[in-house]
Amino acid sequence: MAELWVVLQEQEGLPPEYNQEVLAEAQEVAVQHAERLQLCAVQLRAPFSPSAEASIEEAFRTVIPERLYVLQHPALERYTTEGYVAALRWLLRERTPVLIVTSATANGQDWAPRLAAQLGLPFVARCLRFSLEQDALSSLRALYGGRAYVQTRTRLQRQPALVTFAPGTRGTPPASRSQARRWPEIITYELPLPIEEFSLRLQSLAIEAPAAEEVELEAAEKIVAGGRGVGREGFAEIATFARLLGAAVGASRVATxxxxxxxxxxxxxxGKSVSPRLYIACGISGAAQHTSGIREAQTIIAINP
Ligand SMILES: Cc1cc2nc3c(=O)[nH]c(=O)nc-3n(C[C@H](O)[C@H](O)[C@H](O)COP(=O)(O)OP(=O)(O)OC[C@H]3O[C@@H](n4cnc5c(N)ncnc54)[C@H](O)[C@@H]3O)c2cc1C
Structure with a gap:
């Protein structure tokens, strides 16, 4: 049976639902496809990685794929661009999926286009939705910070295509309550690649996280926003509240x-279009011109009289 791969992300501190929402989206695409595709997850890890089992349990909390490919190599202990590209390029020599999907996180946006470019494969970035029809990939993407949408159709010419899925688009699917949860068939590959193959020219030396209130609004997981109702003085409290919550500060146009x-x-x-998991609007009435920017927020709390 033809395969659809979801490459799981193992980045430190990454909310696991990003893997779950990609699995949920991919499962729908696999089931709806005319020939029914086999949903396969791909995990890259170092042998004996202590967190591997736990991260898999977490990733499969809601959707369990039919098969799991585990790619093991000592060079995969930490994320590196070339490590991911070399490992997936190897798996692509062994097997040919119809589609490879991953979350458009910083890492996903890093390795996926590079792998596509190296192998000359079709690639569509930051999809909000995608589907496969015959030999074409249809996708919906947002442009100009979410003010316009574009639908694209990519001819595959029997080649596997790569897709990154905009994180937060779908949200966390509810946990599966099914008693009969069938664990996937696990196929483990010890990658027979010499360490030079990973040519680790790019090395991550440290990760420095900005303070929550300095985080770009588009990337914020939580936002506390203020409007006319809080007044100028109220913004000092908004900033304090945001800091306590680890949230970014947003505003309505009246405030700016x-x-x-x-x-x-x-x-x-x-202004900006945002997609946080939590949006707290203080003293904002919710005019259409404001709410059009928070359509992709998962939970919205409004505080006003
Ligand atoms: C072409 C165009 C583009 C626009 N683009 C944008 C945009 O990008 N973003 C944007 O935000 N707006 C935009 N606007 C403006 C938009 O139409 C609204 O006027 C604006 O969003 C209202 O801001 P607000 O909610 O802060 O103020 P208001 O609508 O005045 O709402 C204030 C709210 O605060 C509440 N309140 C009052 N006192 C308190 C209190 N003590 N405690 C708590 N709550 C209180 C009130 O009940 C009310 O709900 C645009 C308008 C136009 C015409």
């Missing part, structure tokens, strides 16, 4: 127009 916060903090039709 009046200079209570920088214009970059404006959310809405003429």
């Amino acid at each position: 127009d009046r200079g209570w916060v920088e214009p970059e903090r404006q959310i809405g039709a003429t």
Whole structure:
């Protein structure tokens, strides 16, 4: 049976639901495909990696693929661009899936286009939705910070295609309550690649996280936003609250127009489109021009009279 791969992300601190939502989306695509595709997950790890079992349990909390490929190599202890590219290139020599999907996280956006470019494969970045029809890949993507959408159709010419899926688009699927949870067939490959094959020219020396309130709004997991109702003085409290919560600060246009916060903090039709897991709107009425920027927020709490 033809295969659809979901490459799991193992980045430290990465919310595991990013893997889960890609698995859920891919499962739908696999089932709807005319010839029914076999959903396979791919995990890259170092042999004897202590967190491997736990991360798999977590990744398969909601959707269990039919098969799991485990690619093991000592060079895969930590994420590196070339490590992922070399390992997946090897698996692509062994097997030919129809589609390879991963979350468009920083790492996903790093290795997926490089692998596609090296092998000359079709690649579609940051999809909000995708489907396979005959020998074509249809996808929906957002442009101009979510103010326009574009539907693309890519001819595959019988080659595997790569897709990155915009994180947070689908949200965490509810945990499966089924008693009969069938564990996937696990196929482990000890990658027979010399360490030079990984040519680790790019090395990550350290990860420095910005303070939550400095995080770009588009990347924020939590946002506390203020509007006319909180007034200029209220923004000091918004900032304190955001810091306590580990959230970024956002604002309505009234607040940015009046200079209570920088214009970059404006959310809405003429501001930024955001997709946090939690959006807390304080003193914001919810005008259409504002809410159009928070359509992809998962949980919205509004505080006003
Ligand atoms: C072309 C165009 C583009 C626009 N683009 C944007 C955009 O990108 N983003 C954007 O935000 N707006 C945009 N707007 C403006 C938008 O239409 C609204 O005017 C704006 O969003 C309203 O901001 P607000 O919710 O802060 O203020 P209001 O609508 O005045 O709402 C204030 C809220 O605060 C509440 N409140 C009052 N007192 C308190 C209190 N003590 N405690 C708590 N709550 C209180 C009120 O009940 C009310 O719900 C645009 C408008 C146009 C015409």
